[in-house]
Amino acid sequence: MTDYRATQERDRGQAPGAVSPAPGTGGTDASAVTPGVTTYPAAIAGGEVGGRPSSLASDAWADLRRKPLFWLSASFILLMAVVAIRPQLFTGQDPYECDLLNSVKRPSSGHWFGYDIQGCDYYTRVIYGARPSISIGILVTIMSVIIALVLGALAGYYGGWVDTLVSRSADIFLGIPFLLGAIVFLNAFERRGVWVVALALTVLGWMTLARLMRSSVIQARDMDYVSAARALGASDTRILVRHILPNAVTPLIVYATVTIGIIISAEATLSFLNVGLQLPSISWGLQIQDAQFRFESDPHLLLFPSLFLSLTVLSFMVLGDVVRDAFDPKLR
Amino acid sequence: MAPTAEAVLEIRDLVKHFPLTQGIVFKKQVGAVKAVDGVSFDLYRGETLGVVGESGCGKSTLAKLLMVLERPTAGSVHYKGQDIYKLRGKDFKAMRRNVQIILQDPYTSLNPRMTVADIVGEPFDIHPEVAPKGDRRRKVQELLEVVGLNPEHINRYPHQFSGGQRQRIGIARGLALRPEVIICDEPVSALDVSVQAQVINLLEGLQNEFNLSYIFIAHDLSVVRHIADRVAVMYLGSLVEIGTDQQIYETPTHPYTQALLSAVPVPNPVGRGERERILLSGDVPSPADPPSGCRFRTRCFKAADKCAREVPLLEVRPGSPHPSACHFAEIKPVVDTVDA
Numbered sequence: 001m002t003d004y005r006a007t008q009e010r011d012r013g014q015a016p017g018a019v020s021p022a023p024g025t026g027g028t029d030a031s032a033v034t035p036g037v038t039t040y041p042a043a044i045a046g047g048e049v050g051g052r053p054s055s056l057a058s059d060a061w062a063d064l065r066r067k068p069l070f071w072l073s074a075s076f077i078l079l080m081a082v083v084a085i086r087p088q089l090f091t092g093q094d095p096y097e098c099d100l101l102n103s104v105k106r107p108s109s110g111h112w113f114g115y116d117i118q119g120c121d122y123y124t125r126v127i128y129g130a131r132p133s134i135s136i137g138i139l140v141t142i143m144s145v146i147i148a149l150v151l152g153a154l155a156g157y158y159g160g161w162v163d164t165l166v167s168r169s170a171d172i173f174l175g176i177p178f179l180l181g182a183i184v185f186l187n188a189f190e191r192r193g194v195w196v197v198a199l200a201l202t203v204l205g206w207m208t209l210a211r212l213m214r215s216s217v218i219q220a221r222d223m224d225y226v227s228a229a230r231a232l233g234a235s236d237t238r239i240l241v242r243h244i245l246p247n248a249v250t251p252l253i254v255y256a257t258v259t260i261g262i263i264i265s266a267e268a269t270l271s272f273l274n275v276g277l278q279l280p281s282i283s284w285g286l287q288i289q290d291a292q293f294r295f296e297s298d299p300h301l302l303l304f305p306s307l308f309l310s311l312t313v314l315s316f317m318v319l320g321d322v323v324r325d326a327f328d329p330k331l332r
Numbered sequence: 333m334a335p336t337a338e339a340v341l342e343i344r345d346l347v348k349h350f351p352l353t354q355g356i357v358f359k360k361q362v363g364a365v366k367a368v369d370g371v372s373f374d375l376y377r378g379e380t381l382g383v384v385g386e387s388g389c390g391k392s393t394l395a396k397l398l399m400v401l402e403r404p405t406a407g408s409v410h411y412k413g414q415d416i417y418k419l420r421g422k423d424f425k426a427m428r429r430n431v432q433i434i435l436q437d438p439y440t441s442l443n444p445r446m447t448v449a450d451i452v453g454e455p456f457d458i459h460p461e462v463a464p465k466g467d468r469r470r471k472v473q474e475l476l477e478v479v480g481l482n483p484e485h486i487n488r489y490p491h492q493f494s495g496g497q498r499q500r501i502g503i504a505r506g507l508a509l510r511p512e513v514i515i516c517d518e519p520v521s522a523l524d525v526s527v528q529a530q531v532i533n534l535l536e537g538l539q540n541e542f543n544l545s546y547i548f549i550a551h552d553l554s555v556v557r558h559i560a561d562r563v564a565v566m567y568l569g570s571l572v573e574i575g576t577d578q579q580i581y582e583t584p585t586h587p588y589t590q591a592l593l594s595a596v597p598v599p600n601p602v603g604r605g606e607r608e609r610i611l612l613s614g615d616v617p618s619p620a621d622p623p624s625g626c627r628f629r630t631r632c633f634k635a636a637d638k639c640a641r642e643v644p645l646l647e648v649r650p651g652s653p654h655p656s657a658c659h660f661a662e663i664k665p666v667v668d669t670v671d672a
Contacts, residue, residue: 232455
């Protein structure tokens with residue numbers, strides 16, 4: 001403390017002690033008037049960390065590591081990611097090697113998931129179906145989140161004509177009926193692969209996330225700590241990145257994890273309407289649509305892809321939930 | 333510490349009007365809320381200037397203007413001879429270093445996702461010339477010690493502290509750049525009375541230690557009396573009276589100040605009945621449409637025709653040894669209030 005005072009006076013070009021009443025008086029005053037403040041309730045002393053520097057991210061990780069739900073959901077997602085990237089690791093068979101003699105055979109010890117209507121090994125089909133479904137879900141969500149982060153933050157923070165432009169554009173896109181828009185958009189392409197379908201779903205689906213982001217940025221923008229940062233001389237970029245975004249992304253993260261699930265099922269819908277992925281592509285969506293009319297006779301055709309779809313979507317949602325909690329120090 | 337006569341801030345005719353508009357596409361200005369309307373005063377080095385007034389009189393807008401969080405409609409604030417609203421780039425940043433703020437609500441003024449180290453250290457990130465990078469952590473710990481917090485709590489989050497401790501974190505952040513002027517916008521209003529006393533005493537101790545100048549905005553008259561060297565009384569966007577704390581509290585000459593002081597409860601039951609209470613009628617007029625002439629005339633017990641015609645200037649008058657904005661200013665010995 002003495003050091004602090006000395007530098008202070010040096011900076012002002014005064015001799016140390018020239019203006020202060022008596023050396024040390026101020027210091028004793030400050031501590032003398034604060035009896036009881038330097039003693040801390042035992043309740044909050046639990047998180048004592050001493051000299052180690054900590055950050056929000058490292059604290060969040062320390063918190064996540066102790067959550068079984070995090071490990072459960074993360075490992076399932078990781079497993080599905082590996083399945084999506086390298087399906088060959090999980091099955092020795094070719095998904096296109098089918099024999100009509102085996103059509104809709106029930107699960108057996110050699111073929112756990114049975115056969116589909118074309119007589120293809122259903123386990124292999126489900127394993128190979130992970131890639132398009134998951135990559136469309138993740139691609140669309142990542143692209144929408146980037147659009148939402150940029151547009152929502154700019155519209156919410158600057159307001160005025162930027163906000164008008166972004167919000168009205170979002171309104172225009174929301175005015176397009178989802179299915180009609182998707183059919184018109186996708187029919188423009190003769191070959192529809194993962195990227196084309198992902199692009200269509202992003203174009204028609206970014207608005208909700210952007211609006212969500214905009215409103216939570218507006219909420220954070222008017223907080224006192226933003227005024228305090230501005231009074232310190234912080235730049236707009238710094239205020240946005242350090243103060244507003246960390247306090248505004250929570251709803252976005254949560255909704256984004258839900259979006260992955262919604263998008264995976266939207267892909268299935270489009271495939272059913274014959275404007276999504278095309279045969280001979282393999283995806284859970286196509287399989288579920290194929291199976292829906294023969295649920296009574298061949299329930300296994302609906303069961304397996306649906307099971308994988310639900311488990312994947314559920315894992316993303318649970319992961320989003322625990323990550324959100326970890327990044328909110330108030331819940332710790 | 334006795335204030336020296338050197339002015340740190342010179343505020344001249346500061347005006348802030350918030351426009352009221354009508355229409356959605358073609359906006360038309362239909363009026364303005366005159367939140368601050370012609371405020372002038374000087375702040376001297378090492379002194380505490382208290383600003384008091386009821387809710388909505390423009391105190392907080394004044395604080396925002398002084399911090400350049402809002403830009404004024406007219407008027408100027410000179411810091412070391414330069415108009416702070418005309419500063420740009422480097423000079424503006426240097427001014428930011430020397431004028432800091434302590435905010436009212438310790439629960440919203442600290443970013444909940446930053447640790448104390450980040451919050452108190454942020455000024456050093458923004459003004460890297462103040463502290464070399466490796467030195468910052470030690471500086472933050474020093475600051476925490478200065479405001480009476482345990483320096484080992486540097487990795488905690490704001491919600492792990494009590495209200496009074498949070499306000500100390502806010503004070504540490506304000507002190508980090510070693511400013512010359514700190515604007516305290518109701519720094520103790522959100523705290524309970526025992527903690528108020530601790531924070532006030534801390535502010536006084538720091539003032540002695542670092543020769544700070546405070547503009548202390550509050551609505552609590554006894555708190556202001558305790559800490560302020562001079563007091564300015566605000567009503568509906570302008571100052572009605574300014575003087576030393578003795579002049580304002582013992583010999584007020586403006587009827588509004590007199591009414592305000594007569595409302596302070598007396599803790600002594602003996603003299604209670606003998607004191608005359610001045611009851612004001614009506615509400616504060618809308619700042620969008622203030623009365624002509626003297627703004628206080630609609631609620632004043634002395635109001636005469638002259639008050640509706642002429643705006644009383646804030647100046648020394650025959651009946652008032654210190655500046656008072658009333659045509660009929662005179663000392664009225666009603667008020668033997670607070671802890672005299």
